Amino acid sequence: MMNLYADIILFDSTGSPYTGETVITNGMGGSEFQAILLLEAFAKLNKKVICLNNTDSDKQINNVLYLSNKNIFKYNFKCEHLIIHRNSNIPKIPHKFCYQWITDNNTSSNLNYYNYLDNKKIKLITLSEYSSNQFPKDWEKYVINFIIPDWVYEHEIPKNKKNYIYASSIMKGYHQTSDHWKFLKINNKLQNEILNVCLPGYDNPEQDISESQFDIKYHGSLTFKDTVDLMASCKGLFYVNSMTETFCITAVLAEILKTTPYIYCLNGYGALKEVLNCNTITDNSKDFFKSLENKNKLELNAKNYKKDRIMNDWKKLMNL
Numbered sequence: 001m002m003n004l005y006a007d008i009i010l011f012d013s014t015g016s017p018y019t020g021e022t023v024i025t026n027g028m029g030g031s032e033f034q035a036i037l038l039l040e041a042f043a044k045l046n047k048k049v050i051c052l053n054n055t056d057s058d059k060q061i062n063n064v065l066y067l068s069n070k071n072i073f074k075y076n077f078k079c080e081h082l083i084i085h086r087n088s089n090i091p092k093i094p095h096k097f098c099y100q101w102i103t104d105n106n107t108s109s110n111l112n113y114y115n116y117l118d119n120k121k122i123k124l125i126t127l128s129e130y131s132s133n134q135f136p137k138d139w140e141k142y143v144i145n146f147i148i149p150d151w152v153y154e155h156e157i158p159k160n161k162k163n164y165i166y167a168s169s170i171m172k173g174y175h176q177t178s179d180h181w182k183f184l185k186i187n188n189k190l191q192n193e194i195l196n197v198c199l200p201g202y203d204n205p206e207q208d209i210s211e212s213q214f215d216i217k218y219h220g221s222l223t224f225k226d227t228v229d230l231m232a233s234c235k236g237l238f239y240v241n242s243m244t245e246t247f248c249i250t251a252v253l254a255e256i257l258k259t260t261p262y263i264y265c266l267n268g269y270g271a272l273k274e275v276l277n278c279n280t281i282t283d284n285s286k287d288f289f290k291s292l293e294n295k296n297k298l299e300l301n302a303k304n305y306k307k308d309r310i311m312n313d314w315k316k317l318m319n320l
Contacts, residue, residue, distance in 0.1 A: 006078075007081065012035065020066065027220075052071065084098065126141065131246040164236045166197045171243060180240050193215065227253075251272060252303075
């Protein structure tokens with residue numbers, strides 16, 4: 001078999017298929033999107049980078065080589081740094097350093113990693129202190145946040161914002177969100193306001209879920225740029241969250257774009273109060289409704305998740 005060497009290999013057997021083109025052609029999950037941003041950042045450091053995921057395409061984009069993860073049976077891969085994405089299968093790829101980059105909440109799916117982490121054969125990377133605290137204290141753990149592209153911070157903010165947006169998956173709280181939106185509409189609140197709904201693509205409904213009688217407009221899956229453009233035009237993020245967030249790109253984007261994150265957390269705050277500065281996050285419906293009715297303009301000062309800051313953490317970890 002042919003030998004393939006890289007400074008950095010990311011192995012992903014759990015996520016949706018992607019290459020560097022997916023960002024500009026399709027909606028996609030946050031974890032897959034971040035893998036692309038991270039690997040392109042490594043490539044700009046003149047590192048040879050390979051991404052093995054569920055794609056059927058073999059493509060080199062922005063100096064990152066994307067291959068099907070089935071190619072581990074076709075080539076002899078070898079690398080300096082092996083990043084295993086989320087709770088993917090553990091591949092037989094010779095390496096010097098290994099990391100589990102976990103972007104989800106801890107579940108039984110991670111059990112295969114426990115022995116490796118106990119014996120310090122793998123380093124664990126999480127997105128927040130909240131996420132890190134889900135794992136044993138004696139493991140070698142590092143908190144490194146997600147990257148938000150610099151251009152998002154420079155995005156022009158419309159002067160006359162209107163309407164609201166839900167930009168997450170169905171499973172993270174859409175049904176609870178729509179129920180609360182409808183309650184407000186039925187009770188003559190938020191009149192003349194629209195709830196724009198856009199989903200990442202992996203659990204989209206087959207039918208159009210727009211409900212004109214409640215001013216719910218379904219946009220399907222938008223590209224990242226189109227999502228940012230739509231969010232920037234909205235006055236608020238309307239989000240009833242049922243699946244606890246380990247970071248939440250959507251909420252961070254909203255704060256950067258001066259789109260007030262109105263978030264009602266049904267199962268705890270997760271990382272939201274850690275990664276955001278705003279005070280419109282609550283765990284009870286009364287405060288959620290009260291913050292929506294508050295006419296005072298909130299000053300939103302987003303935290304810094306630009307590439308250079310986040311990559312400094314990765315470079316320090318990897319001694320690059």
